[in-house]
Amino acid sequence: GAGVSQSPSNKVTEKGKDVELRCDPISGHTALYWYRQRLGQGLEFLIYFQGNSAPDKSGLPSDRFSAERTGESVSTLTIQRTQQEDSAVYLCASSSISGPFTDTQYFGPGTRLTVL
């Protein structure tokens, strides 16, 4: 079956523009995560969706960042008024909860965002 897909794969934008990144999770996965990965670094948690519960937005770095999820399907991460420090790879992952606070996250290939 299909894995997690993300689009676009690459996005180059000018400082101050808004961008929208899309994630299509694995069908049936109730949980969806967004992470940011700066060059050569680990993953930084941004936001977590689980079913119909309120999302955990505690990792969003500023109010320029927002994310939505339609039911248990596609999610979009929006960055308004982009800054150069927003340049990074944005990774999406989905999972079906398999145990107490233990799940397997399946990652997409990421969207590489470059802000000029």
Added chain:
Amino acid sequence: TQLLEQSPQFLSIQEGENLTVYCNSSSVFSSLQWYRQEPGEGPVLLVTVVTGGEVKKLKRLTFQFGDARKDSSLHITAAQPGDTGLYLCAGPTSGTYKYIFGTGTRLKVLA
């Protein structure tokens, strides 16, 4: 704040050598996971360890969870060029599904 620190940050070795990568924290984790990430791709889960002292083997890879559940190690025997990649440890924070990731170890195995 729970943090996961990995060491070494970079490792370049010859094919056939053994190596160990460490993931340490001052906090207790209910479980820890190890992922490998190749360039241009997302991380792929290798293993989840959930019991203090647990040892899991995946072919030439051996994973250990510390007795106090504050640290973990990944040992690779007879490394191959195909083992090249970024190795990341990760754990759920304080009884949630919000995962934090370690700083990563970038491994390069030379043929």
